Amino acid sequence: MSEENKEVVEETTTQPTETTTVEQQNPQEFLENFNWHKYEQGIEAVDEAKLKEFEEALKGTIGFVNESDVIEGTVIRITDRDAIIDINSKSEGVISLNEFRYNQNLAVGDKVEVLVDKREDSSGQLVLSHKKARVIKAWERVNNAHETGEVVNGFVKCRTRGGMIVDVFGIEAFLPGSQIDVKPIRDYDQYVEKTMEFKVVKINHEFKNVVVSHKALIEADIEEQKKEIIGQLEKGQVLEGVVKNITSYGVFVDLGGVDGLVHITDLSWSRINHPNEFVELDQKLNVVILDFDDNKSRIQLGLKQLSAHPWEALDANLKVGDKVTGEVVVIADYGAFVEVEQGVEGLIHVSEMSYSTHLRSAQDFVKVGDKVEAEILTLDREDRKMSLGMKQLHQDPWTDITTKYPVGSTHTGTVRNYTNFGVFVELEEGIDGLVYISDLSWTKKIKHPSDFVTVGQQLEVQVLELDVENRKLNLGHKQTQDNPWDGHEDTFAIGSTHQGTIKDKNDKGATVTLEGGVEGFAPTRFLEKEDGSKLGKGDTADFVVLEFSKEYRRVVVSHTSIFKEQEKRNVKAAVKKAAEVEKVTLGDIGGLADLKKQMDAKAKKKK
DSSP: OOHHHHHHHHHHHHHHHHHHHHHHSOHHHHHHHOOHHHHHHSSOOOOHHHHHHHHHHHTTSTBOOOTTOEEEEEEEEEOSSEEEEEOSBSSOEEEEGGGGTTOTTOOTTOEEEEEEEESOOTTSOEEEEHHHHHHHHHHHHHHHHHHHTOEEEEEEEEEETTEEEEEETTEEEEEEGGGSOSSOOSOGGGGTTOEEEEEEEEEETTTTEEEEESHHHHHHHHHHHHHHHHHHOOTTOEEEEEEEEEOSSEEEEESSSOEEEEEGGGTOSSOOSOGGGTOOTTOEEEEEEEEEOTTSOSEEEESGGGSOOGGGGSOTTOOTTOEEEEEEEEEETTEEEEEEETTEEEEEEGGGTOSOSSOOOGGGTOOTTOEEEEEEEEEETTTTEEEEESGGGSOOGGGGHHHHSOTTOEEEEEEEEEOSSEEEEEEETTEEEEEEGGGSOSSOOOSSGGGTOOTTOEEEEEEEEEETTTTEEEEESGGGSOOTHHHHHHHTOTTOEEEEEEEEEOSSEEEEEOGGGOEEEEEGGGOBOTTSOBOOTTOEEEEEEEEEETTTTEEEEESGGGTOHHHHHHHHHHHHHHHHHHHHHHHHHHHHHHHHHHHHHHHHHHO
């Protein structure tokens, strides 16, 4: 019989005895004392007290760790995704490399702090966390770094408004844009996902805010370097610098911790509109020290001074009267500056742009960028000044003025300007003439030339006077037309009656428009109608001519004289007087002719 069968038989033979014993016990007491764990699991339960004693005994032995402990481990292997950490336990832990993004130089053998998440997971693997360990220690380390000034490593995670977010010991700290570097930063993205050194400069314990600075690390070194450079500065010294900033008035150059300004006028011998036409940011260039203040905090630099002045290289054979070609670089009301060679400019005054005596703005002749040809009028190499002229390349129109515009000739010109006394008319470039207001019209009484013509209008004129020496030309417009007053003398004879319309009226009288557009004047006392009322503006009535003057283009009329006897007699007397004056005048002319004959006869006898 086998051993197993023996055990079964023994168990069977002894069972009735146990059953008999159970039946003799109290059922309630039996259930309360029955060992269900042993019945279900088939093993004896271990006393909890004994387990605690066992764990206490294990403490201090190799390989024992507690969950939530923060301990130091060693990196023993790095894979593509994880770092294998040995904490001297029964198994190694695995931590994702994402937790070490702040430390891109992690290598085998590095000591790192880890937190024991679980002594073993479902697969018996030790679970560790470096990130949680850093958070636990972070505030302690950050405060210590702030107090001691310790330099810490941080991982730049991303950009944010006004600066960057930096991971320092697992805490998100703020790096202001002004604290990244000593020079202005134009590209913040170049720092993202990079590990840099920082100083903790500010901690807000209430809001758990941390501010770090990279600039603070390099300022001390720069300050020492700056003192060394400033101590060696001398006027005329040439240094290499880097363009740090560009403004409309100049360029700031970093000389190695010391900034100097190159004013826009010291960048180039030529004119430039803005410094960015000449230099670029971060460009390296040599500059010369022109001046500095007592503290050497303001340093004036020059760039153009490193090359010879263009006037020194100007052709020695160039002289007054030579023709030059250049580009218009600046325009003012009084003239234009033309660069004939790089850095060498000459001024063409507006009076030297045209022979016209009617001066205009230089912008009417040239614009910036134009290529122009001119003649050198003056040349001062010592003072580096040159004046040019454009009109000298063309013939003076006044040289043959008597041939082109003789007195009595008629031409068409352009109205260029007018004054209270007349109109300036340009016959051609350089030839202007004046039409006095009295020479504009035979019939109209013009108060201001603008009532008759406009600027730019074409106007037919006749040459009345010509002064070649003083370059003056007197023109007339009405002379191009027949004088209508020659015919008006017969039409508006004294005593003749004409229909007219009152155009304007004032205290002295009224202006009356008569036939042919001729305007007459009726004094107030001659505006009375037969019923005793007065003629008003716009009224049409008959008028009798009291006075006529061709020389002064004046006609005096009366409405009242038509029906009042006394006025009629006054008109008749005026007619008679006018006739007598005419006879006397003709008699005087005849007498003078006789006297002249007598004198001529006496002269012949004496001979």
